[in-house]
Amino acid sequence: MLNKNTIDIIKSTVPVLEVHGTAITKRFYERLFTNHPELLNIFNHANQKQGRQQTALANAVYAAAVNIDKLEAILPVVKQIAHKHRSLGVLPEHYPIVGENLLAAIKEVLGDAATEEILQAWAEAYGVIADAFIGVEAEMYEQAERQAGGWAGYRAFHIAKKIKESDVITSFYLVPQDGQALAGFEPGQYVSVKMDIPGERNTHIRQYSLSDAPGKPYYRISVKEESGDLNRTAGKVSVYLHEQVKPGDVLWLSAPAGDFTLNQKDTRPVVLISGGVGLTPMISMLNTLAETAPDRQVTFIHAAQNGNVHAMKEHVEELARKNPQVSAYWVYNQPTEQDRTNQTFHKEGYIDLEWLQSKVPTTEASFYFCGPVPFMKAMNRALQTWGIAAADIHYEFFGPAGSLE
Structure with missing residues (x-):
């Protein structure tokens, strides 16, 4: 003291x-x-x-x-x-x-x-x-x-599958190389991936959300390729994963971690809101809810630039068709002509409070959101303005924590 x-x-x-x-x-x-x-x-x-x-x-x-x-x-x-x-x-x-x-x-x-x-x-x-x-x-x-299937430090996983989910997001299905049991995790948690990239002096570690429900014989991470622009350098690890790593290669993972997790004891409706690659923990939560909570109402809202970069759209729509308690909505701020012709989204522009209120049936719900910081600030303001209790607002920063105020 x-x-x-x-x-x-x-x-x-x-x-x-x-x-x-x-x-x-x-x-x-x-x-x-x-x-x-x-x-x-x-x-x-x-x-x-x-x-x-x-x-x-x-x-x-x-x-x-x-x-x-x-x-x-x-x-x-x-x-x-x-x-x-x-x-x-x-x-x-x-x-x-x-x-x-x-x-x-x-x-x-x-x-x-x-x-x-x-x-x-x-x-x-x-x-x-x-x-x-x-x-x-x-x-x-x-x-x-x-824990059952747990380990210390980093453990070798081989890539069983590499699936392109959109123009910018690819999923990696990871299976323990030792063939032993796989530790469980809470929907919303992440793993650290440690990589030695040829030509790089230092080891690089990145944390990626697990993007499927627990209980599978694999872990799945879904990675956005950060190709960089005039204001930001390209992401060395994400680019290497997308362009160089292939099925059969080995990645080293730490055991799942993180406190942004789905409260599975809560039986009230749940609202999952994501922007860009922020959908990865939300997909884990959604898949879990569809498998284990058929009576719990779920509203899934995803914001993306357009259909070309919208990952896992078909998967979520199929879940919504098979599970009447699940509703899914898409918001595109730069829809393509094909998006408009095929009417593949529900709102053009950005998620705002008025639109949110028209799609979410009750405020007696738990709200989870994740995405770019400006997106999360907008969601936080909207939910606070709506009067959602602080205890029912949950969010995750990708990377170091910041402030949404």
């Missing part, structure tokens, strides 16, 4: 973190990778380049400072990050390295304003927060290994 003086000092730094938080975390990562380049084998380089990792860490540090006298308030965030850490292979020995470089970054950015008293307080606070993460992650590592 932290004493009152330490807590008061930490709280006094909140305004400074609000202004300089991202500068501190940017400098932290520069120091970390200079001093410990081996950690580049764990971190997502693309998120570093885009600044998402720095912003996410700055938000986490700020939240810890604000809640330093009631750290239980940030336990949900701790668990969310701990899932990612366990999936990536973050270990207890990494935490002192992080602490050392974080404190040094605070000192460098704040200069004389970072007094010895402030640095000592933050060292104590970091120790408490690190212990919380280490404890939660230790339980997660044990659970991942000891």
